[in-house]
Amino acid sequence: MVEMAAPLREAWYYALPGHKLRPGRMLARIMLGEPLLIGRDRLGAVFALRDICPHRGMKLSAGAFDGREIECCYHGWRFDRDGRCTAIPSLVEGQAFDLARIAVASYPAREVQGNVWVFFGSDPSAAPDIPVLDGFAESAAPRLVETMRFGAAIDHAVIGLMDPAHGPFVHSAWWWRSRRSIHEKEKAFAPSPWGFTMSRHAPSSNSRAYRLLGGAPETEIAFRLPSVRIEEIRAGRYRVTNLTALTPIDDTTTEINHCIYWTAPWLSALKPVLRPYVRAFLRQDRDIMERQQQGLRFDPVLSLIDDSDTQARWYYRLKQEYRRARAEQRPFDNPVKPRTLRWRS
Ligand code: FES
Ligand SMILES: [Fe+2]
Incomplete structure (x- = not known):
């Protein structure tokens, strides 16, 4: 049973003004009590991931981002902007480990009229859309x-x-x-x-x-x-x-x-x-x-x-x-x- 006062889910929430996030940068935010890493890739697109490394729980935002992948600062596991694991440096040649088993949860993120919004829930298609202001491009x-x-x-x-x-x-x-x-x-x-x-x-x-x-x-x-x-x-x-x-x-x-x-x-x-x-x-x-x-x-x-x-x-x-x-x-x-x-x- 959901508590009435709890924030509405299945909704877009304002994360930050877009100018605060330059290409190739990421930052940590808490929204709705959840740890988020919000980044902008080198092509300029924004994305949001759960800011927790699935290995041992390090905050991913404490690591490095090269504009394409995030590297965890603890053991160097790497993730792409969709949260897929792309590398585990400790693996030895021949150790068959399916990287597809590891992923960080990702949140839909969009930039509209200079603001970054993040969706909390499972289905944005039936949710109130991000407001677009009349008379502005x-x-x-x-x-x-x-x-x-x-x-x-x-x-x-x-x-x-x-x-x-x-x-x-x-x-x-x-x-x-x-x-x-x-x-x-x-x-x-x-x-x-x-x-x-x-x-x-x-x-x-x-x-x-x-x-x-x-x-x-x-x-x-x-x-x-x-x-x-x-x-x-x-x-x-x-x-x-x-x-x-x-x-x-x-x-x-x-x-x-x-x-x-x-x-x-x-x-x-x-x-x-x-x-x-x-x-x-x-x-x-x-x-x-x-x-x-x-x-x-x-x-x-x-x-x-x-x-x-x-x-x-x-x-x-x-x-x-x-x-x-x-x-x-x-x-x-x-x-x-x-x-x-x-x-x-
Ligand atoms: S905690 Fe992130 S790689 Fe180990
Ligand atoms: Fe007021």
Whole structure:
């Protein structure tokens, strides 16, 4: 029996921005509590293997990678990028040993729009696909990526991210908004692939930062399983898209990668100014979630209320339905129905 709070399997998770992995390099990561070696071969393709040598358990990432094969640092066993064993140096001429008996588990890995994603499960074909951002080429890369770790389990990190009511309390800052700016909001939601979307609307007038874009900005926010949020802001002919992906590192740690794409060339000039704002924002979320842990330790019963916590409820329902659909080998039936939500924030 799978624990409800466990991260969803049969899903792609954000591993890292592609620029952090140059050809011929590999690095070690923990994702969903599993040790991973993520590499980029000399042709530029990314791959992921279980970071454990099947001989005596050494971390393979502690060895060497020549862009084609990984050599374990303990006894020199070699593996190709698919995890097949290609050499065991201790074997003597004439010792018949079938190398095909030895393999390292490999994970499907893909690079899409400048980000590396890794699949956890057995069948990616029936899983939510890796998001492809509208209006940006397949080869596009985020102009800015901010990575941060939260000391919170995945569910609380996801809910904390989509929670519309914490803004005035957690994100109050002179440059953004004050607590007194709290006011009523009404937003239309509809089911969308593997999740739901807050339909296109003009952002609240208290979101002063958006005015930098010029024109009348409109934004659309989509959430999709397992833990991805896409916020698309359009103003005039410009487009800014925020891709926020949460990755469970282990039961108590979640990594957030906030990737910003834009088409307005002049926005690049603002990058040094933009980065501290993004960091400050994420830190506020991180700090509040970490303080929340002190209460969650006692496993309290929570009270998710309408309408401000409806998205959190949808998240739990989506997760449960996805699990059931996969277990019963039937198509996913999105449990979200079109609805207008109202709250004060
Ligand atoms: S532990 Fe890897 S080769 Fe022996
Ligand atoms: Fe927040």
